Amino acid sequence: MTRFGSRIFWCFVTAAMIFSVISAAFPTKAEAITFTPNFTISSEAAVMINLDKDVTVYEKNPNKKMYPASLTKIMTALIVLDNVEDLDNTVYEAPLVVFDELYGQGASSVGIERGEEVTVTDLMYSLLLKSACESAGILAYHVGGESISNFVDMMNEKAKEIGCTGTHFVNPHGLYDPDQYTNAADMALIAQYAVENYPKFVEIATATEYDMQPTNYHEAGWAHIYHTNSMLNRSSSYYYQYAKGIKTGTLDESGRNLITMGSRDGNNYLLVTMGSPMYDADGNAVYLHYEDHKNLYEWAFENFEYKQLLQAGIEITELQVKFGESSDFVRLVTADNYSCMWLSTVDTNRLKETINVDPSLLNDDGTVTAPVAKGQKFGTYTLTLSGEEICTVDLVAQDDVTLSALAYNFDKAKQFTSSIWFKAALIITAVLVILYIIIVAASKKKRKKYRRVKKRRKF
Structure with missing residues (x-):
């Protein structure tokens, strides 16, 4: 009977030693924050990108539907550069269909005539500097396989390839059409793509002037053209020495649009503004888009600097560890560095930190159970400014914490001895022991009595 009770006890202990461990994981990094200047921007929409770090530092209505006007010609230029290898020695004849389309629309022109033979180089310079609409049509007609509509399809495909989601073209020159639209964010994508992937585009679009070469209709020196961006003209009151290129675009329906690059002290920016007003309250022409660019x-x-806001390995918090062999806690540290373009006038002490520990990894008392692996993710660390998320990095274990088998097994045994099952087992065991004692005692008494009876009979 004693052997039977012992077996019951160890069955319960063995069952109590069985357990499981659960793990999980979650969030990611955030986009860089944008800042607002302390002056008014007249343009309806704007996007400013630091080209060195590929970070947007300012935006205003970036996804608002706008009309591109002659900013369209940037995409026209990219399609030409994709399809024409030798710009200097490729010559296109100006077809009648181009002039028929432009007739009576007041389109900007460099003076090319029907039937004139012009090199692609000259067509590209007149397209981007003079904003010549006939140059756009001539290029589109020939590159599109004598079909301007085919060329426009190529423009729309290229826009999708670049990542534009709010842009649609119906012509290569940008004259108003309600179905030709874009937004500042898409135009920034297109312009940045052009700057970073087409050296020839940058060469042409940042030139300040150009001499058109002789043709079958014109002699040498027939046209000396200047960039339509007055910020590049030293004699203009809008001249800005740090500005380069790229393209202007103006229609009554679109307002004044402008894309430029700006470089100073090794810092390089791309700026898109759209929808700056054409006239003031008195009907006088205004050119506030130039002021927007200079001010921005x-x-x-x-004010901007590239600043490190977080360093990898910085201790943020710690967690208590159950059953640790070498330690009863683990430090949680940042997994990554984080740097961004930061406005120097904004004090980093204004940053608010949020610690998020994954509750599914914790015990009910807020502890974690060993073992813990170095680099194991337990949550995230987020920095915000005025409610806007700046960055989020993972929080990971700084060191390994191994499992103490002795401490773990002792705790499990302790848990078992305080459980209802253990108490039930003790009661059952006690009852069985008592029954056993009673039975043994009764058996002994019976045997003793039997011996006495037997002894009497014997006498």
Whole structure:
């Protein structure tokens, strides 16, 4: 009977030693924050990108539907550069269909005539500097296989390839059409793509002037053209020495659009503004888009710096560890560095930190159970400014914490001895022991009595 009770006890202990461990994982990093300048931007929409770090530092209505006007010609140029290898020695004849389309629309022109034979190089310079609409049509007609509509299809395919989601073209020159639209974010994508992937585009679009070469209709020196961006003209009151290129675009329906690059002290920016007003309240022409560009560049050059906000391995918090062999806690540290373009006038002490530990990895008392592996993710660490998320990095274990088998097994045994099952087992065992004692005692008494009876009979 004693052997039977012992077997019951160890069965319960063995069952109590069985357990399981659960793990999980979650969030990611955030996009860089954008800042707002302390002056008014007249343009309806704008996007400013630091080209060195590929970070947007300012935006205003970036996804608002706008009309591109002659900014369209940037995409026209890219399609030409994709399809024409030798710009200097490729000559296109100006077809009648191009002039028929432009007739009576007041389109900007360099003066090319029907039947004139012009090199692609000259067509590209007149397209991007003079904003010549006939140059756009001539290029589109020939590159599109004598079909301007085919060329426009190529423009729309290229826009999708670049990543534009709010852009649609119906012509290569940008004259108004309600179905030709874009937004500042898409135009920034197109312009940045052009700058980073087409050296020839940059060469042409940042030139300040150009001499058109002789043709079958014109002699040498027939046209000396200047960039339509007055910020490049030293004699203009809008001249800005740090500005380069790229393209203007103006229609009554679109307002004044402008894309430029700005460089100073090794800092390089791309700026898109759209929808700056054409006239003031008195009906006088205004050119506030130039002021927008100059003001935004000065703001960026004077105030932005590339700043490290987080360093990998910085201790943020710690967690208590159950059954640790070498330690009863683990430090949680940042997994990555984080740096971004930061406005120097904004004090980093204003940053608010949020610690998020995955509750599924914790015990009910807020502890974790060993073993813990170095680098194991337990949550995230987030920095915000005025409610806007700046960055989120993982929180990971700084060191390994091994499992103490002795401590673990002792705890499990302790848990078992305080459980209802253990108490039940003790009661059952006690009852069985008592029954056993009673039975043994009764058996002994019976045997003793039997011996006495037997002894009497014997006498």
